[in-house]
Amino acid sequence: MSLLEKSNGIAAPHGGKLVNRFTTKNPSGMFTVSIDADLANDVENIADGIFSPLEGFLPQEDFESVVNKGRLSNDLPWTIPIVLDVDKQTAIKMKDACDVLLRNPEGNDFAILHVEDVYSFDKTTTAKGVYGTTDPNHPGVAKTISMQDILVAGKIDYMKRPKEIPIRKYRKTPAETRVSFEKAGWKTIVAFQTRNVPHVAHEMLQKTSLNTHDGLFINPLIGKKKSGDFTDDVIVSAYESLIKHYYPQGRCSLATLHTEMRYAGPKEAIHHAIMRKNFGCTHIIIGRDHAGVGTFYDPFAAQKIFSEYHDLQIEPVFYPAFFYCKKCLSFASERNCPHGTEFQEQLSGTKLRTMILEGQTPSEYMIRPEVSEIIMNWNKPFVD
Numbered sequence: 001m002s003l004l005e006k007s008n009g010i011a012a013p014h015g016g017k018l019v020n021r022f023t024t025k026n027p028s029g030m031f032t033v034s035i036d037a038d039l040a041n042d043v044e045n046i047a048d049g050i051f052s053p054l055e056g057f058l059p060q061e062d063f064e065s066v067v068n069k070g071r072l073s074n075d076l077p078w079t080i081p082i083v084l085d086v087d088k089q090t091a092i093k094m095k096d097a098c099d100v101l102l103r104n105p106e107g108n109d110f111a112i113l114h115v116e117d118v119y120s121f122d123k124t125t126t127a128k129g130v131y132g133t134t135d136p137n138h139p140g141v142a143k144t145i146s147m148q149d150i151l152v153a154g155k156i157d158y159m160k161r162p163k164e165i166p167i168r169k170y171r172k173t174p175a176e177t178r179v180s181f182e183k184a185g186w187k188t189i190v191a192f193q194t195r196n197v198p199h200v201a202h203e204m205l206q207k208t209s210l211n212t213h214d215g216l217f218i219n220p221l222i223g224k225k226k227s228g229d230f231t232d233d234v235i236v237s238a239y240e241s242l243i244k245h246y247y248p249q250g251r252c253s254l255a256t257l258h259t260e261m262r263y264a265g266p267k268e269a270i271h272h273a274i275m276r277k278n279f280g281c282t283h284i285i286i287g288r289d290h291a292g293v294g295t296f297y298d299p300f301a302a303q304k305i306f307s308e309y310h311d312l313q314i315e316p317v318f319y320p321a322f323f324y325c326k327k328c329l330s331f332a333s334e335r336n337c338p339h340g341t342e343f344q345e346q347l348s349g350t351k352l353r354t355m356i357l358e359g360q361t362p363s364e365y366m367i368r369p370e371v372s373e374i375i376m377n378w379n380k381p382f383v384d
Contacts, residue, residue: 010178010181010182010280011277011280011282011313011314012313013049013174013278014052014053014076015076016053018049018174018175019046019047019051019055020175021047022157023158025159026159027099027101027112030097030100030112031093031097031100032100032101033086033100033102034102035102036105037104038260039084040102041259041260042259043158044158044162044258045259046082046156047111048174049173049175050174050257050279051278053076054082056116056154056156057082057083057113057151057152057153057156059117059154060117060151061073062078066080066081067081067129068129070270077270078271079267079270080130080262080267080271083153084113084152085148085150085151088150090150091150094113094152095118099113100115102156106162106163109160110158110160110161110162111156111158112156113152114154114155115152115153116153116155117152118151118152119153120149120151121149123145126144127145130144130267131144131263131265131267131296132267132297135296137294138263138293138294139226139263140262140263167236167256170256171255171256172256174278174279174280177253177279178279181253181280184250185214187214188212188215188282189283190210190215190283190317191217191276191283192206192216192217192219192284193257193276193284194218195220195225195229195235195261196229196230197230197235197238197352197367197375198238198367198371199347199352199367200324200331200347200366200368201331204331205285208319209283209285209317210248210251216251216252217276218252218253218255219276220232220239221257221259222235222236222256222257223260224261225260225383226383227384228383229382229383230353230375230383231378231380231382232256234378238374240254241371242370245368245370246368255279265290265291265292265293265296265301266297266301266302266305268302269286269290269291269302269303270305270309270312272284272290273312273314276314277313282314283314283315284315284316284317285316285319286302286316286318288300288321290302303316321333321334321347323345324347325337325343327339345363345366351366353382356375356376357382361376
């Protein structure tokens with residue numbers, strides 16, 4: 001199916017069908033396994049079709065294909081393993097039980113896992129395949145090393161969503177975003193992935209895209225992040241203010257994506273694109289060092305990897321870095337500004353974090369004053 005083959009005017013989901021794994025069943029007395037909040041979020045993402053075409057945790061054949069090739073065993077692009085790891089004793093009990101209840105950190109049984117496959121995996125091979133490194137200083141590698149030894153695969157049935165809390169107020173399903181895009185009359189929708197508060201360079205990327213696309217889908221990632229990243233609440237509040245004061249009505253949609261940040265660089269850029277394709281987006285902005293961490297990836301690795309995925313059916317949009325030129329008296333890039341670095345006010349998340357930690361108020365060339373006020377007045381804007 002080509003990008004031009006649409007469903008109801010909106011881009012088709014990954015794999016051609018939007019997954020729905022909700023059930024009205026409410027069993028009890030089954031063997032139960034407790035999982036953490038991030039994995040519980042991803043079970044909900046499976047049920048809602050955000051991870052289409054996945055219907056559950058990856059079986060061994062798909063897992064090994066994703067690690068080694070960045071594709072499912074049927075050759076469909078997929079780069080991040082979605083798995084449930086358990087110890088050997090629990091794995092034996094789950095295999096014997098066949099159907100297992102999943103319990104979230106609130107103590108609620110919220111989903112059924114139909115056990116289809118139980119297998120071991122090599123952590124070093126997995127880390128290298130997904131993150132491109134085995135360095136334990138990489139947060140994704142460190143997590144992989146700390147995983148239990150056995151993976152359990154199978155389809156899930158989702159019974160009950162978690163209680164509504166303020167941070168979930170912008171959570172939307174692909175079914176909901178597709179309806180809203182269609183009602184708005186949008187044919188081309190560009191997604192913007194972020195784990196940061198918006199500085200003006202982000203705004204320039206987004207507004208440049210609005211010149212050539214019908215709608216902008218701002219989709220902050222809500223979930224586990226590394227120390228020093230902005231907290232979820234401050235990110236959402238900052239975007240609420242930016243959209244209210246600086247974006248035209250009817251051209252921008254804000255929704256949160258509840259999943260953990262993997263920091264897998266290029267492999268995660270593909271994963272981010274697939275999820276936004278499922279939301280109904282036709283394009284996604286891929287910036288410099290997208291989903292990177294430290295110096296583990298070439299700054300443009302996340303852009304280069306798209307040349308290996310011509311069958312992805314969502315188009316990446318690449319832009320050069322923006323800065324404020326004090327000579328041009330405008331925001332510019334290396335493509336349209338001839339002036340040297342002495343005239344450039346650089347706009348980076350790293351610089352912004354440093355200024356805030358030092359108690360300095362960022363200039364209006366770096367961040368909008370309404371957004372700056374929110375951050376500077378926030379008690380703890382960063383993850384500990």
